[in-house]
Amino acid sequence: MSAALEARPTRSPFARYRHSLWLLTTRDLKVRYSTSFLGYFWSILDPLVMAAIYWIVFTQIFHRGTVGHEQPYIVFLLTALLPWTWFNGVVSDATRAFTKEAKLIRSTKIPRTIWVARLVLSKGIEFVVSLPVIIIFALVSLGTNTPAQLHWQIVFLPLAIILQAALAFGVALIVAPLVVFFRDLERAVKLGLRFLFYASPIVYGLESVPIHLKPFIAINPMSGILSLYRSAFFPLELNWVDVAVSAGFTIVILVVGALVFRRTIPTVLKEI
Amino acid sequence: MTDLSTPVTAVQAPVITVSDVGIRFKRNRRSRRSFKDLFAGSQRRARPGEFWALRNVSFSVAPGEAIGVVGRNGQGKSTLLKLVAEVVYPDEGRIGVHAGVAPLIEITGGFVDDLTVRDNVYLTAGLHGMKRAEIDAQFDEIIAFAEIGDFLDTPYKHLSSGMKVRIAFSVISRLEEPILLVDEVLAVGDKGFREKCYRRIEELLAGGRTLFFVSHNERDLRRFCTRGLYLDKGALVLDASIDEVLDRYNQEYGVTP
Numbered sequence: 001m002s003a004a005l006e007a008r009p010t011r012s013p014f015a016r017y018r019h020s021l022w023l024l025t026t027r028d029l030k031v032r033y034s035t036s037f038l039g040y041f042w043s044i045l046d047p048l049v050m051a052a053i054y055w056i057v058f059t060q061i062f063h064r065g066t067v068g069h070e071q072p073y074i075v076f077l078l079t080a081l082l083p084w085t086w087f088n089g090v091v092s093d094a095t096r097a098f099t100k101e102a103k104l105i106r107s108t109k110i111p112r113t114i115w116v117a118r119l120v121l122s123k124g125i126e127f128v129v130s131l132p133v134i135i136i137f138a139l140v141s142l143g144t145n146t147p148a149q150l151h152w153q154i155v156f157l158p159l160a161i162i163l164q165a166a167l168a169f170g171v172a173l174i175v176a177p178l179v180v181f182f183r184d185l186e187r188a189v190k191l192g193l194r195f196l197f198y199a200s201p202i203v204y205g206l207e208s209v210p211i212h213l214k215p216f217i218a219i220n221p222m223s224g225i226l227s228l229y230r231s232a233f234f235p236l237e238l239n240w241v242d243v244a245v246s247a248g249f250t251i252v253i254l255v256v257g258a259l260v261f262r263r264t265i266p267t268v269l270k271e272i
Numbered sequence: 273m274t275d276l277s278t279p280v281t282a283v284q285a286p287v288i289t290v291s292d293v294g295i296r297f298k299r300n301r302r303s304r305r306s307f308k309d310l311f312a313g314s315q316r317r318a319r320p321g322e323f324w325a326l327r328n329v330s331f332s333v334a335p336g337e338a339i340g341v342v343g344r345n346g347q348g349k350s351t352l353l354k355l356v357a358e359v360v361y362p363d364e365g366r367i368g369v370h371a372g373v374a375p376l377i378e379i380t381g382g383f384v385d386d387l388t389v390r391d392n393v394y395l396t397a398g399l400h401g402m403k404r405a406e407i408d409a410q411f412d413e414i415i416a417f418a419e420i421g422d423f424l425d426t427p428y429k430h431l432s433s434g435m436k437v438r439i440a441f442s443v444i445s446r447l448e449e450p451i452l453l454v455d456e457v458l459a460v461g462d463k464g465f466r467e468k469c470y471r472r473i474e475e476l477l478a479g480g481r482t483l484f485f486v487s488h489n490e491r492d493l494r495r496f497c498t499r500g501l502y503l504d505k506g507a508l509v510l511d512a513s514i515d516e517v518l519d520r521y522n523q524e525y526g527v528t529p
Contacts, residue, residue, distance in 0.1 A: 016401060019398065019403075020399055023399055027387070027391075027395055030391065031384060031386050034387070035386045103378055103381030104381050104399075106359055106377075106378055107359065107377055107382055108400065109358045266361040269359065269360045270295075270360055
């Protein structure tokens with residue numbers, strides 16, 4: 001009687017995971033781009049405006065752009081600001097990962113890590129499509145007396161992306177379920193991100209950090225990752241010790257995230 | 273089913289087994305939770321401020337059975353359905369669901385306000401495991417059943433609430449899953465459409481689906497179900513034929529004896 005029902009081919013769990021993840025990621029992007037007039041430009045407008053502000057403040061007011069190897073400063077800024085925008089987007093959206101989608105989560109049993117992974121992926125796609133902005137500024141700088149130079153270290157870009165995706169995923173795995181129990185965490189995370197922004201080598205370079213502050217910057221897992229990104233244009237910024245610290249931190253955070261997530265998810269499902 | 277060597281009396285391997293299941297909830301949403309609570313693991317007793325929504329519930333369901341869940345409000349009917357749908361997990365006991373589930377629970381939940389009806393159909397059906405080609409093949413039927421052909425490219429938020437339920441039911445009831453869970457979703461919607469949904473459920477039942485049905489409507493329960501589960505105060509009080517279960521329920525809580 002149910003032969004027809006059982007004959008239906010079932011996909012492997014991995015294929016289903018990928019399928020669901022992709023559906024939700026494209027849904028996020030579709031909603032973002034179909035509901036606003038500027039669509040794609042919003043994902044580059046935010047970092048661009050921030051870059052413009054920092055550029056004016058630091059080069060025109062503080063004359064920061066005089067440090068030789070940080071030229072051209074706008075490219076220097078963007079090579080760290082765009083990845084930061086990705087990380088920032090994932091972690092701050094993770095605070096609403098469960099509360100915002102409560103109805104959908106209550107009605108499907110897809111693996112719950114998808115609710116977090118989709119943030120990493122959709123923000124990651126926005127990051128990748130915003131990269132041409134750097135190329136444009138680099139090309140423009142060729143006409144000035146401080147042209148941007150691309151170095152072979154660009155090959156580290158995939159490594160940087162993988163490390164950052166893993167780090168953001170791990171942090172989001174911790175933040176997303178805990179916010180369900182402690183709503184205050186939502187604001188605490190925003191504050192923490194703002195702090196981390198200035199504690200990361202974004203508006204300044206790793207090279208110009210005073211020696212007594214170096215250890216504090218180095219234990220920030222974003223430092224090494226950002227130095228990898230930057231090394232494509234600014235090879236002096238590459239610091240393998242920091243990269244190793246970032247990689248170690250990323251693994252620890254991923255493990256902790258997986259444990260926290262697994263442990264709390266039954267309670268999360270009851271509370272949302 | 274296809275195994276002819278087993279004697280006729282042999283019980284079919286169950287599609288759902290629920291053994292000693294219990295789940296507890298907080299009585300007060302605002303009650304404080306400490307980090308220790310979160311990681312303390314499952315304890316056998318409820319902490320203060322918590323209550324057992326269901327406890328010591330055991331039963332198993334053979335393929336093709338149609339089960340009606342009966343009980344007053346707040347006795348754990350919907351929770352039981354959610355447990356079977358595996359959208360919440362029990363605090364004690366085990367639940368084995370050995371076949372795919374099409375949950376008609378909070379069916380409109382997966383729909384996104386800002387996307388069009390067309391996008392929403394692909395999204396929801398996809399999340400429930402349908403492949404793109406399968407959805408393509410069934411798309412026209414889904415739309416025809418919901419009777420909203422003119423609104424394909426309308427954002428979901430602009431539909432009337434009746435239309436929303438119609439398209440949601442239409443999508444979920446197309447899922448080729450062997451187990452169907454229905455949770456009073458059809459209380460909304462006009463009479464004509466409700467009848468259409470019921471006919472669709474009967475069609476699915478005739479096709480060998482297993483049905484889990486929560487309703488307060490006695491006539492509907494008798495129409496679809498052969499077996500009844502009577503839940504009271506978080507316990508499974510009676511597991512018998514639907515007529516027996518309804519008689520007992522009416523005896524205890526019925527208005528007309």
